[in-house]
Amino acid sequence: MTTATFTGQSEEPAPGSQASYLTAEGFTLRSWLLTKDHKRIAILYTISITLFFFVGGAAATLIRFNLVTPPGLFQPDTYNRLFTMHGIVMVWFFLIPSIPTTLGNFLIPLMIGAKDLAFPRLNLLSWYLFVIAGVLGLIAIGAGGVDTGWTFYTPFSTMYSNGYVVLALAAVFVSGFSSILTGLNFIVSIHRLRAPGLTWYRLPVFCWSNYATALILVLATPILAITLALVAVERLLKVGIFDPALGGDPLLFQHLFWFYSHPAVYIMILPGFGVISEIVPCFARKPLFGYKFVVWSSIAIAGIGFFVWAHHMFVAGISLYAGLVFSLLSYIIAVPSAIKVFNWTATLHKGWISFDAPMLYALGFIGLFTIGGLTGLFVANLAFDVHATDTYFVVAHFHYIMVGGMVSAYFGGLHYWWPKITGRLYPEWWARIAAILIFFGFNLTFFPQFILGYLGMQRRYASYPPEFQIWNVLSSAGASILAVGYALPLFYLGWSLWRGQKAGPNPWAATGLEWRTPSPPPPHNFDVTPTVTRPPYQYRPDPEPQDV
Template sequence: MTSATVTGKPDEPVVATRNYLTEGGVTLRSWLLTRDHKRIAILYTLSITVFFFVGGAAATLIRLNLVTPSGIFTPDIYNRLFTLHGIVMVWFFLIPSIPNTMGNFLIPLMIGAKDLAFPRLNLLSWYLYVGAGLLALFAILIGGVDTGWTFYTPFSSLYSNGYVVLALAAVLAVGFSSILTGLNFIVTTHRMRAPGMTWYRLPVFVWSNYATSVIMVLATPVLAITLILVAAERLLKVGIFDPALGGDPLLFQHLFWFYSHPAVYIMILPGFGVISEIVPCFARKPLFGYKFVVWSSIAISVIGFFVWAHHMFVAGISLYAGLVFSLLSYVIAVPSAIKVFNWTATLHKGWISFDAPMLYALGFIGLFTIGGLTGLFVANLAFDVHVTDTYFVVAHFHYIMVGGMVSAYFGGLHYWWPKVTGRLYPEWWARIAALLIFFGFNLTFFPQFILGYLGMERRYYSYPPEFQAWNILSSAGASVLAAGYALPFFYLGWSLFRGKRAGSNPWAATGLEWQTSSPPPTHNFDRMPTVTRPPYQYRPEPEPQDV
C-alpha cells in the first residue's frame, strides 16, 4: 500500500510529495523500526483489522450454531468459540481500536506536536500487542479456552481443561500495551500542546482519549494482578478463589469487574470523541455545550471506578452493596445522557450534510442511545435479577460496544481516511455500507433483548425450541451485518490505489490536523502552529481548501 499511495498521476492536483509514507524509506525494516506515531498507527490499524476478522469469524460461527435449537457444533467447540470471540474482540480489537489507531495518529496532529512524548514506548506498545495477539492465537490453535472472556473462578482456576494460563498470559501482555499507550497519551497531552492550545481549546477527541488513558493506567494493573492470582491458583494450587482451597470465588469477580467495568468506558469514551468531531463538522456548527461534553467524559472516567458490582447483583453480594452500586450506576448514566443531548442540540439550526462519516455518527447516536437506555434496565436491581446472564445483557452491551464503538470506529475511519492516506473513498459505497451496518446491526441484536426477557441464557450452545424464531431473525441480521463490515474492506482498499486525491482539508474542517498536508509530513507541521481560537468554529459556507 505504501508505494502506491504516493505515486500520483501527474494530472492530479495537490500531491504531498513529502509525507510520512515516503520519508524514511518504504522498506519493511523502516516500518518495523519506525518511531513515527503515524506509521505505528498504521501498524496498529492493520493488526487490529486482522483480529476484527478473527473475532468476527467466531461471531459468525456462533450465530450459525444458534440457527437450530439443538446447535450445530459440540458444546466444547461452541464454548471455545464464544470465549475466543470475547477475548479477541475485547482485548485485541475494542480496547486498542480507536486509541491506538486514530488516537495514535491524531493526538499529536490535533495538539500541534511532532510526535507522542515517548515514540519508542509507542513502538514497544505495538510489539507487546502483536506478541500477545500471537500468543492468544497460539492458545486457540492448540486447543482453545472454554472459560468465557470473564475467566470466572473457580471454573477457570481449577475446573476448566482449556489452555487457560496461555490465554491469561496473552491478556496480561496486551494489558501492558494499554498501559504504555495510556501513559504516552497523558504525558503528551500535558506537555506537548502547541502555543495557544489551552485545555479548553483541545478537541473533544483529545479530551476523550485523555480520560480513556487515565482509566487504562489506573485499572489495567488490577487486571494484571487478578490474572496472575488465577494463574497462581491454577498452577500452584494456592487457595485464593476456590473455597475448596480456602479461597473466595467472589473476590475474583470484584477484582475482575474493578478493571472490566472501567474497561467498558475505555471502549466507549474514544467513540464519544470521534462523534464529537464529526457532528459539528457536518452540521457546520460549533459543538453544543463543549465544556459539558468534556467534563461528562471526565465524570464518566471517575464514577466508572465505582460501579463494578452492578455485574454481581445475583452473585451473592450483600443487599446494601446492591443498593449502593445500583444507585451509582444510575448516576453514571447521567453524563452519557448529557452527551446525547448535546450532539442532538448541535444539529439544531445547522447546515447538515449527510456524507458517510455523518451517517455513521448519526447511527452511533441512535444505537448508543438504545444501548444506554437499556443500561438503565440492567442497572435496575429487580430487573437485573431477571435478565442478568441472559441475551438481554448480551444485546445491551453489543449496542454499546458494536452499535456504538464500532460505528464510531468506522465513522472515524472514513472521516480521517483522506488525512491518513491522501485519498478519497467512493462516497456512494461508503453510504451503502453505513446503512447496511445500521440495519444489519438492529436486526441482529434487537431480537436478543426479547430473547433475554423470555429467559434465553448466555453461553448456551442449545436452547428450548420456543426461542428459535427470534434466533433465526438474529442470525439473518448477522449475515447482513457481516456484509456491511466486509464492504469497507474492499472499497477502502480500492481507494488506496484509485481514490481521488483528497487535498489537505476535504471536509473544510477546523482542527489542526486539517491544516497540514495529506498525508502529513513525518514531523507533522512545516511550521509550529499557533492556536488562537476555540475548537469547532464552523461556519455555514465551506472555507476554501488549501490556503
C-alpha cells in the first residue's frame, strides 16, 4: 500500500530536476523499511498514525453510539474497555507522535537547511519502536482490552483490573522510548545542523515549537516509563509502593503519572502552535506579530508545564496549600498561551487574508483553542474544579485543546505542506468543505459536553440519567459530522496523489527554506547548502522570496 501509493510518482519525475526522495531510493518495500531519509520516515509515521487515528476514532464512534440512549448499548465493562482504548490509542499512538514525527520529521531538516536529522538511524529505530509498541497495543486490544482508563490509576490497575494491563503498559513503555529518541534527534539537530546564517531568532516558529516539545519529550517521558514499569512489576509480583494494602500510596502514583502526563498535554499542543504560526503569516501575507514573544512563550510553556501537574489531583487528597500553589501556577501558564492567541490575531490585523483550507484550519484552531484554554482556567480554579472534576466539563475542555486544537493544526499542516510532501496540490474545494465540516461537527460534538459536565454528568459511565439525553444526542450527532469531516481527506488527498495538479516548489509563495527546494524534495533536500540572510516571515513589505 505504502509503496504502491507513492510509486505513482515514479512515472512522471518532476520536470528539469533529479529524482525526488520518493523515487531516488527505488520503489521496493525494502527501500522504505530500511530508509534513513527523514522524509521517508515521516511518511512511514504518517501511515502508522493514520491507522491508529482510525482505530481510536472507531472506539470514539462506539462510545458516542453507546451514549445516545441513557441506559447505554454496551455492558459497562465493554464500555470501560472502549474509552480506555480510545484514550490510550489517541494519546500515545496518535496525538503525541502526530505533528512531531510526521511534519516535524519531514520539515525540521528542510527548515534548518540540513540534509537530514543528526541521527538518521536513530530516527528509523524510533519508528520501529513505535511499530512494536503499536503491535503490543493492538494485541492488548485484540485479546480483550484494558479497563483502567488511559491513566492506569493504582490500585485498580495493579490489583483489581482484569484487563491486559501489563501488555498495554508495555506498549506505552516502548512508545515512550520512540518519543524520547525523536525528541533527542530534534534537539540535537536544531542545535547543531542549522544552515549558515540561520541564527536562533531566524528559526521558523515551527522549529522552536518542536524544540520546546522535544525538551518535554526528553525530560518527561522517562518518568512515565519508569512509573509504568513500577506499576507492571507491582501488578505481576504483588509488591510495590502504590497499593495502600501493601503500605504504599496511590497519590505517589498520581504524582509520578501527572508529572509526565501534564507536560504531555503540552506535547499534544505545542507542535500545533508551531503549525499555526507558519500558516497564519503566509495566508495573511504579513510577518508574524511579536516573533520573540511567540518563541519564548513556547519555551515558557515547556518550562512551567513541569510545575502544574497536581491540578489533576485537587480532589485526590493533596493539601490545600499544595492545591493553592498548583492552582496559581496553572493560571500562570495560561499567560504564554494567551500571548500566542493575541499574536496570531494581531498578525491577521490589516493582513491580506485568503481563506484557503490550511487557513480555515488555522482560524478554526484559534477559536477552538481559545475556548479550550479559557475553560482550562475554570478547572484550574480550586472551587470550580471540585464541581467539575470527572465530569464532561473536563472531557469537553481537553478535547477542545487536543482535538479542536491539535488535530485541526495537524490537518492544517498536512494540507499546507501536502504540495511539498507529495509534489501535488490537493483539491481546494473539497479541502475547504472538510475543514468547515470538522469545525462545526467538532463544536456540535463537544460544546454540549460543557453543559452536560456543568449539569453534573460524570465521565466514564456507560449509562446516565434520562434528563441528559438531549445533550448526548446532540453530541453524538455532531460526532457523525466530525467523522465525515475526518474521513473526507483520506479520499481527496489519496486522489490527489495521482490526479492532483503538479505543485511547483512554492505554491503558496511562502517564505522558509522548505519552499526553496523542489516539491517533492530531492533525497538530500538541497543541492547547495542554503545561506540565510533574513528573519522568517518576510511577507511584507518585501514579499519576494529570500535569496538562497
